[in-house]
Amino acid sequence: PPLGSVLLQATIPYYWRIAAAALHGAGVATLVLVALRSAGSARQARAERWLARAPWLVVLVVLPCVLAMLAVP
Secondary structure (H helix, E strand, O other): OOHHHHHHHHHHHHHHHHHHHHHHHHHHHHHHHHHHHOOOOOOHHHHHHHHHHHHHHHHHHHHHHHHHHHHOO
């Protein structure tokens, strides 16, 4: 096969996985940003509730990205 098609087949899945990792990071950063923006003297309890739920929320955000990453060969 031509060298160009070999290189494309080797790098396209890599870039898909990089994009999925970037989505993971963006989703988690958004959750943390929402929690930290709600921080304040009167809203600190709300921020603590968000951050206490963060592990479960991160799973819900990351899971679709992981499934998409597994679907890409």
